[in-house]
Amino acid sequence: MSAGTSDILAPEQEPAELARFREQWKAEVRERRAATSGTQTQTVPGASTAAERAIALARSDARTKPTTITNTLSASRGPATHVVAGAPTVTTHTASHGQSHLSPNLAHAIEVYRKAVVHEQHSRLDEALQLYRQAFRLDANVDRAYFIEEQRTQERSTAKPASHRKVPSTVSVDGVTRDVQKLEVHKNSKDKSFVTSGYLAQVLKSFPENPVFEPENEKEGLPINLIPDELLLQILRILDYTTIERFAAVSRKARVLSLDSAIWRDFVHLAYKPPQIADDEPITNIVERYSSDYRRAYIEHPRLRLDGVYIAVCHYMRAGSSENAWVNVTHLITYHRYLRFFPNGQVLSLLANEEWQPQIVIPMLKPNLRMKGFYIGNWSLSGSTVYITNLVEKHLSHTYATTDPQPNRYFFQMTLALHSRPLGRWNKLDFIGYDSVNVEDGEAVPLPLRNERSFWFSKVKSWAGY
Incomplete structure (x- = not known):
């Protein structure tokens, strides 16, 4: 210096x-x-x-x-x-x-x-x-x-x-990928009760070996520590996944309990069955894609939400008439599209104008509904693409007709892309195609989608999710 x-x-x-x-x-x-x-x-x-x-x-x-x-x-x-x-x-x-x-x-x-x-x-x-x-x-x-x-x-x-580590030249890319996935997996060394991967596995490495619920005041006890873990797990298994994740945010002990594989295995087996997945696709193959982590599979694998309705709010402008030549009148027209999916593969589609607000329409959205713009069809999910087919209109004339109604000459079909914003919500549907199909010859004619908007999911508490 x-x-x-x-x-x-x-x-x-x-x-x-x-x-x-x-x-x-x-x-x-x-x-x-x-x-x-x-x-x-x-x-x-x-x-x-x-x-x-x-x-x-x-x-x-x-x-x-x-x-x-x-x-x-x-x-x-x-x-x-x-x-x-x-x-x-x-x-x-x-x-x-x-x-x-x-x-x-x-x-x-x-x-x-x-x-x-x-x-x-x-x-x-x-x-x-x-x-x-x-x-x-x-x-x-x-x-x-x-x-x-x-x-x-x-x-x-x-x-x-x-x-300085030497990697053998004979190691393939797939082998390296599998090794990395194994390094990301964190398991409970005692009872193998849960498997986690990715960022959550890194967080759990810093947790103590036997976490407990800790009171805010150290001088006071905590009665929940007297409840056996087996009983807490039975309580968690009857709750929905949103409540479980909120409970997991309470403490380290709660997070470890919420990761039990039995909880998320139940959710996976309830959610992923046809038409959510192909008939010949076993659930084990789906879980293996996510390092055998049932929780991660439930969050990241695409699925349609059945405990609510997908709503698209659409607008378009229409020119109006005016007595004054210096004044231009333009009307903003608002209408809604509704999609409700059922576990049996049935789907309800409704096109309603602004007079029918969602708070009025949603309680009525059932298979026995009859009104103009109401359709019933079938749905299936392949990857993150939703296919809706055989959409046939069900209106009042079908109910009050004295004779057999005339068969429909056309039916409609939709193709939509399923997205999740944020991760795990699966709450957005984007139009890919909308076609009118002739029943006689099967010719499909694409319909214009100039004013269509994305569908966003809205949960309904009284509707079952599976």
Whole structure:
């Protein structure tokens, strides 16, 4: 540190304010030593109030002349730029061997700052303060650059062992994928009661081995801890998945209980059966795609919601008539499309104008409804595509006809894309196609979809979901 020795000020050359902070710092150190009966207390940067004040003072003094540190980079390598909010840009160049090349001035400032940290950790506060001040005079953002370099050093040290592992050349891509999936899976080592994968598995690794419900007041007991886990699981199995997830957010113990495979296995077996899946597709194949995680399969695998109705609110503009030639009248027409799906593969479709609001229509949306614009058909799901076929209109004339009604010459079919916003909701349907099919020859004629909008799901509490 020979290049920066001349920058260290003698005590008689220091400003009065800096000297006052020095004395205050010494007083705090003497009080701390007296409180611990002569034992030295080690500190870290930012742990001492006086240290923070002194560093802030040196920092503000240094920033009266702000500088921007840049590097001259070779044309063959691109720069890696790290931007800190509120600070000048610090540009570094990472070479192939992992070392970061800084400008000489910034590298010297970081070295001085590193020595100041060591002095402060050993309670040599006078030397630490002088070195901190010198480092900030060399570069106003040396503290941020120091922490960036320390973080890089730590990342290189942790990544180095993995880089030296030799992978056999005969390993296939599929084999590597399976190995990664196995690493993501976290299982209960005792009873194998649940399987989790992905981000949740990483979270569970930090949980204690035997979590318990903890009261807010440690002096008071918690009666729920007296209930056996087996009984709690039986209670959870009669609840819906939304309530279970809310319960899981209470504590770590609740989260572990909510992951029991028996709970989510019930949901999967109830939800995924024809027409939600193909007749010849076993459920085990679906679950295996998600690393045998039943909860993840239930959340991520597409399924139509049966416990509510999908509603599309559509608009179009219609020109009106006016007695005044200078006035143009335009009407905004609003209408709704409704789709309700049943477990047996039946689907109800209703097209209603703005006179029929959803709060009136939804309680009436049943197979025995008869009104203009009401259709009944069949549905099936393939992947994330919904196919609605044989949509036949059921209106009042069919109910009150004295003779057999005339057969329909046309029926309709829809193709929709199922989406989930957010994950696991499966609450959006987008039109892919809408056709009119001639019953006699089976010719399908596409219908225009200029004014159609997406269907969004609305849950109805009194309707069953399976």
